[in-house]
Amino acid sequence: MSAKLVLQGIAVAAFMAMLHSGYSAREYLMYSKSIGRQDLSLPIEIVLECLVSLAIMTVALVVGVGKLKPISYEAEMKRYSIDGVFSRPSFQAFNHRGRYLRPLVDQPADSGAKTAPAVYTDVTRENIQALFSDISKQISQASFIAIDSEFTGLALSEASLEFGFNTAEWNTRATDMRDMYKAMSNVAKTHALVSLGLSTFVPTGDNAYHVYNFNLLLQEQNTHLVNPASISFLAQNGFDLGKQALQGIRYFSGPNPMPLESRSADINIEGELVRKVLFAMIQAKKPLVVHNGLFDLAYLYQSFFGPLPDSYESFVFDLTGMFPAGVFDTKFIAEKLIPGTASYLAYLYHKSERDQRVRREQGNEALAVKLTKILLYEKSDAETKRKIQPKKKQGKTKLDPKRVEEVEKKQYKPYCEHFAAFGHCMFNDQCRRSHDINFILDCQEKEANESSTEPEAKDAGSDVRQNGKRKRVDEENAHPSKILKALNINPKKVPVSQKSEPTSLETTKLDDNSNNNTTAYHTAAYDAFMTGFIFASLRIQHGEALDMLKNRIYRMGRGAEPLLIQASAYASASTTYHQTMKLIDEISNQESVIESTEPPAD
Numbered sequence: 001m002s003a004k005l006v007l008q009g010i011a012v013a014a015f016m017a018m019l020h021s022g023y024s025a026r027e028y029l030m031y032s033k034s035i036g037r038q039d040l041s042l043p044i045e046i047v048l049e050c051l052v053s054l055a056i057m058t059v060a061l062v063v064g065v066g067k068l069k070p071i072s073y074e075a076e077m078k079r080y081s082i083d084g085v086f087s088r089p090s091f092q093a094f095n096h097r098g099r100y101l102r103p104l105v106d107q108p109a110d111s112g113a114k115t116a117p118a119v120y121t122d123v124t125r126e127n128i129q130a131l132f133s134d135i136s137k138q139i140s141q142a143s144f145i146a147i148d149s150e151f152t153g154l155a156l157s158e159a160s161l162e163f164g165f166n167t168a169e170w171n172t173r174a175t176d177m178r179d180m181y182k183a184m185s186n187v188a189k190t191h192a193l194v195s196l197g198l199s200t201f202v203p204t205g206d207n208a209y210h211v212y213n214f215n216l217l218l219q220e221q222n223t224h225l226v227n228p229a230s231i232s233f234l235a236q237n238g239f240d241l242g243k244q245a246l247q248g249i250r251y252f253s254g255p256n257p258m259p260l261e262s263r264s265a266d267i268n269i270e271g272e273l274v275r276k277v278l279f280a281m282i283q284a285k286k287p288l289v290v291h292n293g294l295f296d297l298a299y300l301y302q303s304f305f306g307p308l309p310d311s312y313e314s315f316v317f318d319l320t321g322m323f324p325a326g327v328f329d330t331k332f333i334a335e336k337l338i339p340g341t342a343s344y345l346a347y348l349y350h351k352s353e354r355d356q357r358v359r360r361e362q363g364n365e366a367l368a369v370k371l372t373k374i375l376l377y378e379k380s381d382a383e384t385k386r387k388i389q390p391k392k393k394q395g396k397t398k399l400d401p402k403r404v405e406e407v408e409k410k411q412y413k414p415y416c417e418h419f420a421a422f423g424h425c426m427f428n429d430q431c432r433r434s435h436d437i438n439f440i441l442d443c444q445e446k447e448a449n450e451s452s453t454e455p456e457a458k459d460a461g462s463d464v465r466q467n468g469k470r471k472r473v474d475e476e477n478a479h480p481s482k483i484l485k486a487l488n489i490n491p492k493k494v495p496v497s498q499k500s501e502p503t504s505l506e507t508t509k510l511d512d513n514s515n516n517n518t519t520a521y522h523t524a525a526y527d528a529f530m531t532g533f534i535f536a537s538l539r540i541q542h543g544e545a546l547d548m549l550k551n552r553i554y555r556m557g558r559g560a561e562p563l564l565i566q567a568s569a570y571a572s573a574s575t576t577y578h579q580t581m582k583l584i585d586e587i588s589n590q591e592s593v594i595e596s597t598e599p600p601a602d
Contacts, residue, residue, distance in 0.1 A: 007060050014057035020574070021050035119212035119371035120197075120525035124247040125270050131214075132273050134374050135198070136280045137210040142200035144328075145281055146522045146532030147290040149296045150234060153191040153227035155183075171323075173557045178557070181312030184295065192220035192253065194244055196300075196522030198277070199532045201369075207540055208368040211532070215525035216274065219248030220303070221267065249274050253303045278304040281323075281586045287550075288323045291345050291531040294553050294563060306576035312563075313571035321566045321577060326550040332535045332562050333549045337542050343422030349530040350437045352537035354445075358541070367536050376525070415440045426532040435448040 030368050032040050123131055155406060156170040172187060195200050196216040201209040235241055250264075251271035262587040278300065281288070290296050297319065305322070309315050319327065337514045341351070352367075360366035416433040420440045433442065474547040539546055551565035 011060035014053045014060060017053035018050060018057060021046055021053060025050070033106055034272060035047075048055050068206040071399050093431045112580045119373045120215050120523065121374050122242075122375070122530070123214050123216045123249070124532060125219075125249050125266070126247055128216075128249055128270060128273050131374065132187075132276065133522075134212075135214055135277055136218040138200040138202060139277075139280045139286070141202045142286055143209065144289055144532065145201045145202055145284070146199040146201070146528045146535065147293075147296060147298055147300070147529035148197040148291065148531055149193055150195040150239070150524050151191055151193050151230070151295070151299050152227060153187055153230050154295060155187060155227070156190075156225075157227060175558065177555075177563065181315065184298050185302075185308045188295070189254065190225045191299075192222070193218050193299050193303050194220075194248070195239070195524040196277075196528070196555050197528035197530035199525065201532050204370075205368075207365055207383050207536070209370070209536065211369055211371050211529060212374065213371065213529050217244055217248045218242055218274070218278070218303075219250050220253050221250050221271075222253050224253075251275070251303065254307045263557065265504075268361070272372075274305045276587070279587065282581075282584060283588060285323075285325050287325045287560070288327045290327065290329050291348075291527070291530055293329055297553070309574035309576060310497070313568055314574040314577075316563070316565050316566050317573050318577040319565045319579065320551075321573060324549075326508060327553065327565055328535055328546065328550055329553045329562070330531055330538070331552040332533070332552050333538060333546060336549055337538065337545060342421050342423065345527060346437055346491045346532055347440075347536075348421060348439060348534045352534050355439060355541065356537055363539055367533070367540055369533065369536070383540070387477040409486070414445065415443055420444070435534070457583070473510040 025042050028042060028046065029040060079394065121131065123135070155172045156165060168184055169179075170183045172183045173185060195218060198216065200212045200214075200215040202212070204210050231241070249270045250267040251274050298308065298315075301315070301318070305318075309318065330348065331343050333346075334341070334348055342348075358368045414427050414434060416431050416435055418433045419431070419433075425431050478487060535546075552562035553565060555561060555563055
């Protein structure tokens with residue numbers, strides 16, 4: 001017997017019981033009046049029979065009709081307006097057809113999400129020697145290079161008093177740039193890079209690229225600090241700390257001009273090669289693209305270039321020499337060119353995908369990207385499949401239910417407006433509104449279409465749209481820390497890398513067959529690819545306007561005051577810069593001599 005028949009039977013039985021209780025109540029009242037009884041209240045058993053049967057019948061109808069025939073939000077969104085569907089009190093139970101409407105906020109965070117498959121090459125201590133020449137080749141051929149990194153801390157938090165740290169020198173959100181740089185330098189010198197994502201966009205035509213993504217797993221050999229929140233975030237989102245310990249590329253941070261000697265020759269080779277990856281980027285003289293990348297640049301400098309300078313003026317002077325083609329920060333660019341919209345990484349990436357798809361459908365110039373993974377056949381373990389354990393359900397943070405309810409009453413949209421604007425939500429998994437970025441974009445596009453006839457005042461400030469009105473954003477609280485920027489999307493579906501034939505696919509063709517059981521995992525390589533994709537998309541849409549925003553790096557909490565990367569007449573290059581650039585020139589000359597003495601290939 002099917003569940004539908006059982007539920008129908010229960011509903012019919014409950015309905016008959018309710019009719020019986022109603023008939024009994026009628027007979028009781030008639031009898032009481034006939035004998036002249038003053039108290040006409042019904043006996044408790046009749047009242048209970050009526051209420052219980054009504055409740056059972058209602059539950060059977062709601063469960064039977066609703067769960068057996070749910071209504072998808074796509075159909076509702078196409079047929080009705082936002083206000084028409086979601087503002088009515090009956091939304092949570094029945095819609096106009098009497099069928100149960102499953103609340104959209106109960107949809108999984110990734111339901112309906114369509115993201116480009118992640119194609120990247122893992123680089124570990126076991127294959128970096130075999131892959132180094134390919135990495136260098138793609139860097140030299142690229143039109144621009146995008147990077148992203150993961151590290152063990154953004155700030156000093158709850159440090160033991162035994163360390164004797166002067167916490168005043170560790171405020172990475174200081175308003176004065178000198179104080180901020182001092183704090184950032186302290187953090188980068190005492191913490192470590194654990195992963196570096198590198199995405200090279202090699203041009204194949206007008207607005208067309210071959211993209212090679214590399215995920216370098218790193219293990220710093222210096223004793224360093226670890227922020228528990230940073231490591232917890234990485235572990236909860238699939239970062240394999242065990243693999244990092246066993247296969248991470250070992251390197252020493254900060255020494256200049258050559259790495260510290262180690263008892264293990266392998267460690268020296270690994271450290272030298274990963275250092276040469278940065279040297280190849282410097283020699284290529286290609287634009288460097290980051291997203292909220294101030295800490296990325298500081299960690300990259302400290303880990304592979306040399307000790308950070310004492311002053312931020314020298315740091316900036318050094319960056320101008322390291323990357324003469326300029327550094328582009330997509331977060332700052334997005335806030336300047338498309339004000340009034342969210343600027344966190346995942347939101348911009350999904351929005352860029354949509355923008356390019358629309359341009360292609362309209363016959364305009366659009367971005368075409370193919371992802372290619374480099375495979376090695378020399379080693380059986382060169383490209384291994386990531387085995388990620390399903391993320392265990394974390395204990396929910398206890399929040400005041402009244403506070404949650406009060407906040408939700410102020411929101412009239414099916415998605416979390418705070419998450420839509422900033423990429424994070426104070427209620428995390430307790431939030432009853434959707435954190436699915438594709439769904440958020442669906443709603444926002446529909447809102448824009450419905451209000452397209454209404455004039456909108458242009459505002460170049462940092463603001464967001466809430467309930468149809470522009471609302472000024474408090475910059476200090478608007479932007480989550482760099483280590484949370486990938487989590488902001490409410491984990492994206494990222495297929496693991498696989499050992500197979502070289503993959504080539506168009507990322508603009510979204511993956512409609514995403515596996516809902518895939519473990520959510522975010523890599524620095526995937527974030528680097530998203531950063532580069534956003535930059536390429538913005539370059540098509542805004543052209544030369546991007547050059548006006550070159551060398552302006554977003555500052556957390558000070559979005560309107562970026563760090564300007566330009567040589568000052570009152571500053572000079574650091575000792576680190578002179579020593580390391582001399583080393584790069586020597587290595588380049590040695591390689592040129594070797595190439596010139598090699599016999600020509602047959």
